[in-house]
Every structure is written in C-alpha cells, then in structure tokens.
Amino acid sequence: MADESKPPQSPDSQKPESGTAPASPAAKTPATPAPPVAAKPAPPPPKPPAPVQIPLDNELTRRYREQFGAAILDALEDRKQAYLVIDAAQLKEIALYSRDFEKFDLLEDFTAVDWPRREKRFDLVAILYSFPHNTRLRLKIPVAENERPVSLVEVWPTADWLEREIYDMFGVEFSGHPGLKRILLPDGWQGHPLRKDYDILLQDNAWVRENLGIDSGQ
Amino acid sequence: MGNALQDDALQNNSTLLGTDELVLNMGPQHPSTHGVLRVKLKLDGERVRGTECVIGYLHRGVEKIAENRTYQQVAPYVDRMDYVAAVSNGLGYCEAVEKLLNVEAPPRARVIRVILTELQRIASHLVWLGTHALDIGALTPLFYCMREREEILKIFEKYCGARLTTHAFRIGGLQYESYDGFEKDVERFCLDFERRIQEYVDLLTGNSIWIGRTRNVGVLNAADCIALGASGPILRAAGVKWDLRKAQPYAAYDQYKFEIPVGTNGDTYDRYMVRIEEMRQSRLICLQAIEKIPEGAIMGKVGKVIKPPAGEVYHSIEAPKGILGYYIVSDASTQPYRVRIRPPSFINLQALDKMVRGHLVADVVAIIGTLDIVLGEVDR
Numbered sequence: 356m357a358d359e360s361k362p363p364q365s366p367d368s369q370k371p372e373s374g375t376a377p378a379s380p381a382a383k384t385p386a387t388p389a390p391p392v393a394a395k396p397a398p399p400p401p402k403p404p405a406p407v408q409i410p411l412d413n414e415l416t417r418r419y420r421e422q423f424g425a426a427i428l429d430a431l432e433d434r435k436q437a438y439l440v441i442d443a444a445q446l447k448e449i450a451l452y453s454r455d456f457e458k459f460d461l462l463e464d465f466t467a468v469d470w471p472r473r474e475k476r477f478d479l480v481a482i483l484y485s486f487p488h489n490t491r492l493r494l495k496i497p498v499a500e501n502e503r504p505v506s507l508v509e510v511w512p513t514a515d516w517l518e519r520e521i522y523d524m525f526g527v528e529f530s531g532h533p534g535l536k537r538i539l540l541p542d543g544w545q546g547h548p549l550r551k552d553y554d555i556l557l558q559d560n561a562w563v564r565e566n567l568g569i570d571s572g573q
Numbered sequence: 574m575g576n577a578l579q580d581d582a583l584q585n586n587s588t589l590l591g592t593d594e595l596v597l598n599m600g601p602q603h604p605s606t607h608g609v610l611r612v613k614l615k616l617d618g619e620r621v622r623g624t625e626c627v628i629g630y631l632h633r634g635v636e637k638i639a640e641n642r643t644y645q646q647v648a649p650y651v652d653r654m655d656y657v658a659a660v661s662n663g664l665g666y667c668e669a670v671e672k673l674l675n676v677e678a679p680p681r682a683r684v685i686r687v688i689l690t691e692l693q694r695i696a697s698h699l700v701w702l703g704t705h706a707l708d709i710g711a712l713t714p715l716f717y718c719m720r721e722r723e724e725i726l727k728i729f730e731k732y733c734g735a736r737l738t739t740h741a742f743r744i745g746g747l748q749y750e751s752y753d754g755f756e757k758d759v760e761r762f763c764l765d766f767e768r769r770i771q772e773y774v775d776l777l778t779g780n781s782i783w784i785g786r787t788r789n790v791g792v793l794n795a796a797d798c799i800a801l802g803a804s805g806p807i808l809r810a811a812g813v814k815w816d817l818r819k820a821q822p823y824a825a826y827d828q829y830k831f832e833i834p835v836g837t838n839g840d841t842y843d844r845y846m847v848r849i850e851e852m853r854q855s856r857l858i859c860l861q862a863i864e865k866i867p868e869g870a871i872m873g874k875v876g877k878v879i880k881p882p883a884g885e886v887y888h889s890i891e892a893p894k895g896i897l898g899y900y901i902v903s904d905a906s907t908q909p910y911r912v913r914i915r916p917p918s919f920i921n922l923q924a925l926d927k928m929v930r931g932h933l934v935a936d937v938v939a940i941i942g943t944l945d946i947v948l949g950e951v952d953r
Contacts, residue, residue, distance in 0.1 A: 407884040433884045434672060460799050463889065464898055464915040480900065482887055482915075486799065486813070489820050493887065513802030516923050524636075539629035539952060548637050549911075555641050 408433045415457070415492070423449060428497075438493035443479075443504045446496055450481070450510045459483035459492060462511035465518065467525045469551045475499045477527055481507070498527060506532040524549035594622060597934070601630050605708040605938040608948030612925070612937065619933045624926045628919075631952035639912035644670055644744060644879040647912065652738040654916060655950040657700045659738045660693035660729070661892040667742045668823055669888035669899035673881040674744075676874055680867040682746035683825040688759060688862045689732070689741055690824070691855040695766070696725040697893035698848045698855075702773060705845075705942035709786045714776055721769050724762050731758065745875030756863040763856045763863075770852055777845070787841035791928040791940035794839050801927065802920045805895025807944065810847045811839035817891035824890075829861045841943040848945075880907050894918050894945055916953060918946040 408431045416430035419439060426445035431438055441449050453459040464482040475497035483492045498504050506529035507514040518529045519538040526547035529535060537544060546553050563569060600611040609630035615623040635654060639647045651666045652659035664686055671678060678686070703718030726736040731752050733741050741747075777783045793803060795811040808815060816833045818826040834850035836843025883905040889898035895917030902911040921944050928940050 407882050434675065434886050436887060462802060463896060464887075464900060464913065466900060466913040468902055468911045468913075480913075482898070482900065486815065491887070511802070512800045513920060513923060516919065537629075539632045541629070548634060549640075553637075555637060 411437055413437075418457070419449075419452075422452060436491065436493065438495055440495045440497065443496050443498050443502060447505045447507070447510065449494065450507050453483055453492070453494070454510055457485065457492075458487045459485045461486060462507070462513050462517075463491070465507070465514050465521065467521045467527060467549075469525060469549065471551050473497070475502075477525055479504060479521070479527070500526075503528050503530040505530055506535075508532055523547070526550065599937065601627075606941055606948075607704060607946060608951075610922075610941070610946070610948055610951070612941075614929075614934065614937065616934065621929045621932055621934065621937060624929055624937075626922060626925060628922070628948070629952050631948050633953065635953045636912055636914060639909055641908065643907045644881070644909060647909065648742075648744065649738065649740045651914070652740055653949060654914065654953055655697075655892065655894065655897075655918065655947045656737060657947055658693050658697040658893045660689050660741050661697070661890065661897065663740060663742045664690050664824065665888065665890040665892065665897045665899050667744050668890065669886060669901050670744045670879065670881070671873070671875075672888050673884070673886045673901055673903055674875065674879065676745055678746040678824075678873050679870045680825070681869045682742075682871045682873070684828075684862050684866050685747060685751055685871070686742060687825045687829070688859050688866075689729070691858045691862075692725045692728060692759070692762075694855045694893045695852050696722045698852050699725075701848065701893075701942075701945045702845075705939075705945075706777060706783075708938045708942045709783070711777065711780075711783065714773055717769065717772055717776075721762075721766065724765075728755070728758050728762065731755075743872070744879060746870070746872035748872075750871060751866070756866065759859055759863050763860050766856050767853070770849065770856075774849065778849075784842060786936075786939055787845060787943075789838070790841045790932065790936050791943055792838060792840045793924055793928055797924070797927060798839070801924045803895070803924045804921070805891070805893070805917055805945075806844050806847045806851065807839075807895065807921055807924070809834060810836035810843035812837055817889060817896060823888075825862070826858075829858045831855075831858050841939055844943045878907055880905060889915065892917055894947070894950070895921055914953060916950045918944075918948075918950040919953075922946050922951055 411430045411432040415437070416427070416439065419430070420427050423445055426442040426449065427439055428442060429440040431440070461484040462481060463484045466480050468478045468480060470476060470478060477498050477500070479496040479498060481494040481496070483494065496504060504527065506518055508518065508531070515533065516538060518532055519535060521527050522529065522535050523537045523540055524547055536542065540548070546557070595616045597614045597616055598611065599614055600606040601609040606612065611627040611630070613625040613627065614621050633653070635650050638650055642650070648663060648666055651662040655662055699718040699722045703715035706714040729739050729741070730736045732755065733739050733749055793807060793811055795808070795813050798808045798811045798813065812835050814833050814835050819833060831854040834847045834854065836847050881903040883903055885900065885902040887898060887900045889896050896915065897917055898915030900913040900915070901909050904910040925940065925944060929937050932940070
C-alpha cells in the first residue's frame with residue numbers, strides 16, 4: 356500500500372530553531388482545498404508560506420529570557436499556543452523555575468518528535484499547565500541522538516512513566532531516571548518504533564522471514 | 574521429641590517461617606484489573622509495600638499507525654483507545670485537527686457533539702460504577718448500570734449505526750444529521766435517569782459495607798494528584814475544583830450551566846460521590862442542550878483533502894477519565910507527522926503505587942477500580 360511506507364523524507368525545516376524566517380519548502384498556503392494529492396512531493400521550493408510560527412515576545416518570555424539568557428534559544432507562537440525552544444543543558448533549572456516561579460505546576464504531557472535530518476535529532480516536548488493562571492506553555496528541547504538529557508522526575512513525578520515511554524519509543528535515555536526501562540513494549544524488543552527510520556512493516560516482515568522462511572508479501 | 578523439634582522450630586522461626594516480602598502477581602488475567610493489567614505486588618503479610626505495573630499487553634501502536642494514515646483515517650483509530658468512551662476520544666481528535674486547520678465546527682455540530690459526549694460520559698461512568706461495585710462485592714448495581722447504558726448505546730446506534738467504537742464525529746463537524754426523534758430520545762433518557770441514579774445511590778451511598786470498603790481507601794491529596802498528573806474525577810475528589818470544560822471551554826460548553834462536583838478527602842468514597850454527581854450534571858447539560866439545538870450546517874469548511882499548514886497544536890478535553898490531550902505536528906502533508914496522545918488512564922495509573930501502599934490486598938482491587946482505567950487507552 357502506498358501509504359504504508361512513508362519514508363523519512365519529510366523535510367523538517369519549518370521549525371526555525373535559530374530564529375530565522377521559516378523558509379519551509381513543504382509548507383504551502385493554508386488549507387486551500389488541494390488538488391488530488393500525489394505522493395509527498397520532493398520539496399520544490401514554492402513561494403514562501405505565511406509564517407505559522409511567529410516570534411513571541413511577551414511578559415512571560417521576557418522573564419524567561421531575563422532569567423536564562425542564551426539558554427532560551429527561541430520563543431515562538433503557533434496557532435496562538437506559546438512555546439519556548441530551550442537548551443537541554445539548562446533543562447532542569449528551567450523546569451524548576453517554571454514550576455516554582457511561573458507556577459506551571461502540572462506537567463500535562465512529555466513526549467518527543469523525531470526529525471532525522473536535523474543535527475539535533477529529537478525534539479523533546481514538555482507541555483506545562485498552570486492551575487493558578489490557567490495557561491499552557493510548551494518547552495521544546497532539541498537533543499542529539501546520543502545525548503542524555505536530565506530526567507525531570509524530581510521536578511514533576513509524573514515524568515517517570517512519560518520518560519520511560521520516550522525511551523521506549525525513541526531511544527532517548529534520561530540521566531538520573533530512577534528506573535529507565537521499556538514500558539509499553541516487551542523488554543527484548545529491537546529498535547524504537549516511533550523513530551522515523553523504523554518502518555511500519557519492519558517487525559512484521561522480520562517475523563514472517565524468521566518464522567515462515569519467506570519474504571513478506573506486503 | 575516432637576516437642577523439642579517444635580521448640581527448636583519456634584526459636585528459629587526466622588529461617589523456617591520466612592517473613593520476607595512476598596511478590597505476588599496480579600493479572601494480566603484477573604477479572605478485577607479491568608483488562609490486561611499486571612501488577613506485581615510486594616507484600617508483607619496482607620499489606621502492600623510496593624507495586625510495579627507491567628503494561629503494554631494491549632499496545633497497538635496507535636501513534637505510529639497515525640503517522641502512516643491520512644488525517645481522516647486516524648479518527649476511527651482513536652475510538653479504540655478508551656473504548657468505553659469512544660465519542661470523547663473522537664471529539665478530542667477532531668477538535669485538535671480543526672485547531673490545526675484553523676477551522677471551527679458550525680454551532681449545530683458543536684451542540685450535537687456536546688450532547689453525544691455527555692451521554693458518553695454517563696455511559697462511561699456507568700461502566701465504571703457497575704464494575705467497581707462488582708469488584709467490591711456489590712453485584713446488583715452492575716445490572717442496573719448496564720440497563721441504563723443500553724439506552725445510551727441505542728441512541729448512538731440510531732445516530733451513527735455503531736454502539737461502541739462510534740466514529741461519531743468528523744473533522745470539521747459531523748457526518749450525519751441527527752435522526753428524527755433524537756431530541757425526544759435524549760430527553761426521555763435524561764428524564765428517566767434522575768430516578769435511576771437514585772437507585773444506585775440507594776444501593777450504595779449509605780451502605781455500611783460500601784462505606785467500609787471505600788472510605789479512607791486509596792487517599793490521594795490534591796498536591797499528590799498534581800505532582801503525579803492525576804486528573805479528572807481523581808483530582809476533583811481531592812478538592813480541586815477544576816474541569817477543562819469550565820477552565821478552557823471547548824465545543825459548546827460555555828453555553829451551559831453546570832457544577833463541578835468536588836470531594837474533600839480524596840478517597841475512594843469521594844471519587845464515587847464525584848462521579849455520581851458528574852452523571853447528574855451531564856444529564857443537566859444534555860437537557861439544556863436539546864432545548865435549543867441551533868439550525869444550520871453540520872459541516873464546516875473543510876476540504877476533501879486535509880492538509881494543514883506546517884506547525885503543531887496541542888488540544889485537550891475533559892474526557893470521562895481526565896485530561897485527554899492530542900499533540901499533533903503537521904509537515905503540510907496529508908498525513909500527520911506526529912500524533913501524540915496524552916491518555917488520562919495511563920497517567921492516572923501511575924498514581925496506583927502511591928495509593929495502595931500500606932493497604933490490604935483486597936483494597937488493591939478497590940483502588941484499581943476507583944482509578945477507572947481502560948487498558949486500551951493505557952497501552953494504546
């Protein structure tokens with residue numbers, strides 16, 4: 356099936372990490388009823404799209420910048436949702452500051468996105484919610500493949516299983532995690548399925564080859 | 574001689590009668606773990622000293638599948654996570670994609686969404702109440718609860734043809750108009766339901782066995798709830814008056830009056846009271862909503878091919894079990910680049926360890942029940 360084997364070809368330049376204008380080859384003008392879609396286009400540079408991610412400069416981001424300076428790599432807004440791109444080296448300090456001073460007391464979710472073509476392959480994404488202010492903030496932490504970001508379990512205990520899931524699905528190892536092992540997949544599983552280079556049929560084909568001695572017909 | 578041996582044995586009982594901690598496996602095939610949850614219990618006699626949850630038996634890789642399907646094709650998959658509240662899952666996903674596309678469902682669609690979602694909340698709580706009571710030893714409520722749930726499922730069936738994994742909503746609105754007599758069916762159910770809730774309350778609320786089994790069992794205070802990320806009725810039972818339907822209204826919830834029930838102790842009994850009251854409130858929302866369902870289109874301006882502009886969005890709703898969130902990253906193609914689902918059951922289950930420590934084995938059953946987990950959602 357055509358949609359079964361989406362290769363990891365999607366260029367991922369639409370999230371400018373260095374504050375440059377988002378020159379996204381894949382992004383097109385918003386939501387025009389598109390003509391029949393062929394397979395993913397190999398990026399022919401179309402006209403520059405309306406920037407969906409716009410730089411954000413408000414009280415909150417100013418406070419973060421004041422506090423952490425260069426560790427706040429970027430502050431952006433996407434569809435009216437704010438996020439900060441931060442340096443993994445200062446992750447724990449920023450997390451503690453967010454919890455204690457900005458009152459983001461709930462780590463609503465912690466996950467990752469794989470961008471295989473980037474220098475720092477994974478974006479860890481922490482979604483914070485503040486009960487007192489009823490606001491959300493996302494922290495985005497780019498980490499390289501062999502980097503070991505610090506665990507946030509001590510800051511938000513809920514990060515325990517969430518980090519295990521990130522490890523399970525992406526292979527990002529957190530330093531200082533109390534028991535980092537697979538959570539959803541069995542212990543002997545090979546590879547990390549949510550990486551873009553993990554084909555959706557990989558497991559299936561391997562099993563068929565091994566147990567039936569034939570190549571999978573899929 | 575026998576006596577001498579006995580004395581000897583008594584003196585050395587530390588070696589003969591070991592008093593080590595015992596590790597007991599509960600599940601994955603255990604009727605009261607509500608699916609394939611396996612809990613390794615560390616026991617000191619009958620007391621639980623620690624737990625380890627082994628999950629993933631039902632893992633289907635929904636997030637990976639989603640990356641290989643178009644936006645519309647993902648929608649039926651999310652129904653299969655929390656399969657006793659499929660409508661709520663669908664609502665969260667559809668609204669998240671709508672946010673990503675920057676479109677809104679028309680008012681009529683939003684109101685019908687609210688009605689169906691609130692009916693689903695009642696249905697989900699009924700499944701919880703029936704099985705939770707059954708686990709603790711009260712057999713009758715299950716039959717009562719299933720009887721009322723059947724009425725709700727009949728409404729779903731008449732609306733979209735499916736009872737369990739409904740796929741009731743579409744990105745941008747609804748696929749189907751409400752059927753003739755929809756309002757009447759919902760009204761009939763709601764009017765009758767008040768009396769039905771009273772039946773459950775009569776059976777359980779003042780029942781001394783029920784109170785004995787639930788009060789001060791599995792206490793989780795507000796600070797722990799927030800630290801562990803526990804949401805939904807668990808958080809409210811701990812006294813936090815917080816509900817996403819009020820805090821950040823979505824769909825059409827800002828139009829309706831309802832209360833957020835809260836508890837005080839954060840124990841199993843309070844969670845029971847909170848969920849009972851939530852059913853009453855959901856009933857009231859449904860009654861308000863059917864009074865005037867706006868006329869008009871049911872589908873917003875969404876093309877046949879959904880291709881959101883590159884970027885990302887996070888959207889969460891108050892599902893029956895807690896905060897259900899969707900974090901979707903688009904690379905401007907027809908398939909999502911990444912779909913992350915924040916499952917309330919998965920994160921609430923993490924609180925199990927804290928809640929059962931020091932309790933008896935029998936209470937573990939009560940506490941798993943009160944967490945209201947669905948393994949389809951824990952494992953995804």
